[in-house]
Amino acid sequence: MAYPFETQSPKQAELSLFKTKLPHITASIQELFRAMSVSYRSIEQKDIFGNYGGLRRDNGFETALNLMWVAMLNDQIIQTDADVLTFISKLRVLCLKWYLFGNSLDSCLFFGYFFYLFYSQSKFIVRDQIRDLKMLIDNDNIVTQDSAIKSLLEPTHSSSWYQSELGIGDKLTNIFISNLDLVKVELPLPGYQITFQHSLQYDLRAPNFISRDLIETPSKKDGKVIISCPSCAQRCRGKLFTHLEMTCPKCSQTWTQRI
Numbered sequence: 001m002a003y004p005f006e007t008q009s010p011k012q013a014e015l016s017l018f019k020t021k022l023p024h025i026t027a028s029i030q031e032l033f034r035a036m037s038v039s040y041r042s043i044e045q046k047d048i049f050g051n052y053g054g055l056r057r058d059n060g061f062e063t064a065l066n067l068m069w070v071a072m073l074n075d076q077i078i079q080t081d082a083d084v085l086t087f088i089s090k091l092r093v094l095c096l097k098w099y100l101f102g103n104s105l106d107s108c109l110f111f112g113y114f115f116y117l118f119y120s121q122s123k124f125i126v127r128d129q130i131r132d133l134k135m136l137i138d139n140d141n142i143v144t145q146d147s148a149i150k151s152l153l154e155p156t157h158s159s160s161w162y163q164s165e166l167g168i169g170d171k172l173t174n175i176f177i178s179n180l181d182l183v184k185v186e187l188p189l190p191g192y193q194i195t196f197q198h199s200l201q202y203d204l205r206a207p208n209f210i211s212r213d214l215i216e217t218p219s220k221k222d223g224k225v226i227i228s229c230p231s232c233a234q235r236c237r238g239k240l241f242t243h244l245e246m247t248c249p250k251c252s253q254t255w256t257q258r259i
């Protein structure tokens with residue numbers, strides 16, 4: 001079974017743009033991918049109970065990760081005082097892009113293992129790393145406004161999520177996360193942590209966390225459903241189906257969602 005992000009089409013034309021616009025990242029991401037690929041092989045082996053064999057810590061992964069944060073700050077795709085989640089999210093977009101240029105799937109699977117499945121541990125490692133970097137690196141706390149970089153690193157998901165009986169989906173992409181792959185959290189912000197703990201089908205297009213206020217629960221009554229348009233927030237009424245396609249009467253945005 002293919003991982004959901006594998007079906008994205010590679011955009012080789014963007015590779016030279018990536019290399020030109022993001023020189024520090026281009027230099028560092030290759031070593032990160034190498035280290036993640038090795039790390040993946042170290043966790044791939046499972047014991048007789050099906051548990052992972054654990055992560056070897058001597059393969060250079062954490063060093064490569066640290067250098068990657070430095071590269072991201074130097075290429076100014078992130079501000080020095082950004083939070084841990086933003087750092088991880090930007091790295092995820094970079095890794096997905098790099099993968100689409102024809103690089104290792106194993107590296108992406110390790111990314112999924114480390115940043116989704118073991119998020120509670122990995123965020124502390126990242127937090128310590130970036131705290132130290134903030135003292136060392138001065139990027140003027142600026143994020144580049146270069147439009148080519150922005151389009152290269154555009155978000156992989158929307159902020160319009162819906163709740164269905166079986167999970168949570170993105171109205172504007174086909175990202176869908178089963179309830180079994182989510183953990184409900186209340187603090188510091190109510191929402192859902194995406195862990196992929198059940199399926200292990202990491203979707204690198206998905207964020208680590210979805211805040212509850214971004215998730216709409218549809219109102220259902222008498223065979224009808226009312227849901228909001230992801231573009232203009234117009235409340236739209238339609239017939240109730242398990243999979244429905246809606247066109248907004250106000251702005252003509254179409255989208256699909258499960259009920």
Ligand SMILES: [Zn+2]
Nearest residue numbers: 229232248251
């Ligand atoms: Zn609309």
